[in-house]
Amino acid sequence: MLLVGRVSKSTKMSCGKSQHILSTKMILDRCKTILILSSVVCTIAVVISLHNLSYEVRFSKPFSPIPAGSYGNYLEHISEDNHTPPPPKRPDKARDAEAVVSLNAALEMKKVGKSDKALKLFQHAFALSPKHADILNHYGEFLEDTKKDVVKADQLYTLALSNYPEHTGALMNRQRTASIVENLDREMLRKIDEKREALLSIPENSSALRRAKKEAYFQHIYHTVGIEGNTMTLSQTRSILETRIAVSGKSIDEHNEILGLDAAMKYINSTLLYRLRDITMGDILEIHKRVLGHVDPVEGGHFRRTQVYVGGHIPPGPSEIQKLMTQFLEWLNSEDAMDLHPVRYAALAHYKLVHIHPFIDGNGRTSRLLMNLLLMQAGYPPVIIAKQHRHLYYQHLQTANEGDVRPFVRFIAQCTERTLNLYLWATSEYSHMVPAIGEPHILTGEGFGDDLL
Numbered sequence: 001m002l003l004v005g006r007v008s009k010s011t012k013m014s015c016g017k018s019q020h021i022l023s024t025k026m027i028l029d030r031c032k033t034i035l036i037l038s039s040v041v042c043t044i045a046v047v048i049s050l051h052n053l054s055y056e057v058r059f060s061k062p063f064s065p066i067p068a069g070s071y072g073n074y075l076e077h078i079s080e081d082n083h084t085p086p087p088p089k090r091p092d093k094a095r096d097a098e099a100v101v102s103l104n105a106a107l108e109m110k111k112v113g114k115s116d117k118a119l120k121l122f123q124h125a126f127a128l129s130p131k132h133a134d135i136l137n138h139y140g141e142f143l144e145d146t147k148k149d150v151v152k153a154d155q156l157y158t159l160a161l162s163n164y165p166e167h168t169g170a171l172m173n174r175q176r177t178a179s180i181v182e183n184l185d186r187e188m189l190r191k192i193d194e195k196r197e198a199l200l201s202i203p204e205n206s207s208a209l210r211r212a213k214k215e216a217y218f219q220h221i222y223h224t225v226g227i228e229g230n231t232m233t234l235s236q237t238r239s240i241l242e243t244r245i246a247v248s249g250k251s252i253d254e255h256n257e258i259l260g261l262d263a264a265m266k267y268i269n270s271t272l273l274y275r276l277r278d279i280t281m282g283d284i285l286e287i288h289k290r291v292l293g294h295v296d297p298v299e300g301g302h303f304r305r306t307q308v309y310v311g312g313h314i315p316p317g318p319s320e321i322q323k324l325m326t327q328f329l330e331w332l333n334s335e336d337a338m339d340l341h342p343v344r345y346a347a348l349a350h351y352k353l354v355h356i357h358p359f360i361d362g363n364g365r366t367s368r369l370l371m372n373l374l375l376m377q378a379g380y381p382p383v384i385i386a387k388q389h390r391h392l393y394y395q396h397l398q399t400a401n402e403g404d405v406r407p408f409v410r411f412i413a414q415c416t417e418r419t420l421n422l423y424l425w426a427t428s429e430y431s432h433m434v435p436a437i438g439e440p441h442i443l444t445g446e447g448f449g450d451d452l453l
Contacts, residue, residue, distance in 0.1 A: 061200055062273050063376045065217055065265065099129035103138060115146045136160035137170040144177070154181045155399070155407055162403035185406070188413055189341050195420040200379050202427055212426035216419070219384055221265070224368060225257045226387030232258060256294035261365060264290035265382075268373050278333040279373075281325060284353075287369050292362040304360040311394075313401055315357035324356050342378035346371040347412035351400050375416070383412065384419045 106121035122139045129135055140156030143149045154177040160170035202209045222237040232240070232254055236247045240258050247255070264287050272283060289301030303321045307314075316324055331337050332349055340348070350371035357363050372382035385393055396408035 061379050063200070063379050063381050064269055064273060065213060065220070065372075065376065065382045066269050095128045096132065099125045099132060099135060102128065103132075103135050106142070107138060110142055110146070115142075118142060118146075131159075131163045133160040133164035133167045133170060136163075137167060137173065140170075140173060144173075150177055150180050151184065151410075153177060155404060158404045158406075159399075159402065181406075185410065185413075188410075188417075189343055192343060192413060192417050192420065195417065195424060196380055199381065199420060199423050199427075206427065208427040209423075212423050213381075215426065216381060216384065216422060217265070219422075220382050221258060221261050223384050223387045224261055224365060225254075227385060227390050227393065228257070228364060230254050230257050253295055257365075260291045260294040260362075261369075263293065264365075264369055268369065268376075272373055273376055279329065279370075281329060284325075284329075284366065284370065287373075288359055288362055288366045291365045291369070292359070296361060299360045300362075303358050306360070308357060308360065310357060312398065313355075313357075315355070321356065321358045325358055328352055328356060342375060342380065343413050343416055344409050346374040346378075346383075347409040348405065349374055350412070351397065351405055351408055354397065355401070371412070380416060381419055381423055383415045384422070385412075385415050386418075389415075 102121050102125035106118045106125060109115075109118035109121060119142070122135075122142055125132075125135045126139055136156045137160045140153040140160070143156070144153035154174065157170045157174040157177060160167050161174060164170070218234065218238045218241065221241065222232070222234045225232070225237075232247065232250060236250070237258055239245065240247060240255060241262055244259075267286065267290050271286075272279075285301045292300035303318070303325070305318050307317055309315075331352070337345055337348070350367045353370055354363050354367040359366065368383075368385065376382060392411060396411045399405075400408045
């Protein structure tokens with residue numbers, strides 16, 4: 001009877017082994033479950049982060065400015081050797097009084113319907129006293145009422161408020177025009193995006209697109225150095241880039257400016273264009289190193305160590321540059337900045353960098369290259385700012401310094417559209433996608449219009 005309930009030793013061992021195998025299997029199953037759940041959570045997190053990208057700038061099809069297989073061999077510039085700041089302008093009471101008289105005469109002409117005479121008187125008053133809030137406000141009302149130019153009127157109201165924030169008339173007018181102008185700007189950006197999509201739809205192996213890229217590349221370098229005062233012609237610029245042979249009668253520096261910009265563009269195209277991580281301080285220094293490397297290898301890739309004076313703008317002192325550049329890069333890589341429309345984002349990056357003016361020379365070229373890097377990453381071609389529009393470029397930078405950056409952003413948007421038009425015209429097989437492509441001289445033809453301001 002005692003033997004009935006006794007379990008044999010071999011049976012015990014068998015049961016223990018089975019339990020051990022069962023326990024191991026359960027642990028493995030739990031590990032698999034945890035791994036699967038972790039993968040699901042990571043996938044959801046990635047999807048959410050991608051969903052938060054408004055314009056998908058970093059994931060758009062980048063626009064390479066150089067055809068495959070073709071690599072081969074801010075303010076008006078003044079001499080930066082002059083370290084004497086411009087003397088501050090003192091208020092001129094006689095000019096202000098004359099400006100008010102001209103304003104009153106303009107209002108009388110407006111009242112009796114003589115708009116042409118009124119316009120000349122408003123322009124005279126504005127030229128005499130460009131920061132007088134009453135002149136700015138009444139001039140804006142005139143442009144809005146008689147010329148139907150809401151954009152310039154809104155710019156004048158904004159300028160009036162930047163000089164006199166409590167001006168009642170300008171405040172009421174600005175509240176009315178702000179939303180109208182914003183809608184007009186958005187519509188302009190929408191049309192630009194349509195042209196970008198038309199350009200991106202052209203196959204990469206299109207011979208017409210390859211030719212357009214090659215010609216636009218020469219145009220871009222020619223106009224970019226031309227803005228800074230380089231006197232090379234387009235054909236001479238092309239010859240230097242293609243043959244590396246010097247042009248008779250031209251300075252070494254002018255040759256080196258062209259070669260430096262070419263080196264910087266190729267560096268961007270091969271190194272930065274397809275990279276997904278943030279733009280760093282080193283990236284900007286590397287761009288500048290190539291821009292200035294042929295002209296001034298000592299200063300190329302280094303922040304300035306002296307104070308400079310550029311037109312009416314006094315940039316920050318050399319001791320502030322490192323801190324300001326760190327803040328600039330924080331903004332440049334922030335979600336708020338990248339949520340902007342790519343054209344606005346790139347234009348603001350250009351303005352912010354050129355305002356800091358971190359280098360002794362080459363600030364404008366480096367800022368325009370950074371702007372074009374951001375645009376190319378978003379699928380736009382590098383923007384060509386025609387040297388013929390140099391005065392508008394500097395004028396809008398000055399307006400931005402006075403508190404209204406929108407005219408500068410609008411100017412860059414117009415240059416972007418004209419550059420797209422150039423590509424679409426050159427690849428005319430695809431031009432039916434966008435109406436009214438225009439003529440070959442679209443980069444320098446009419447359309448911008450000299451600012452009445």
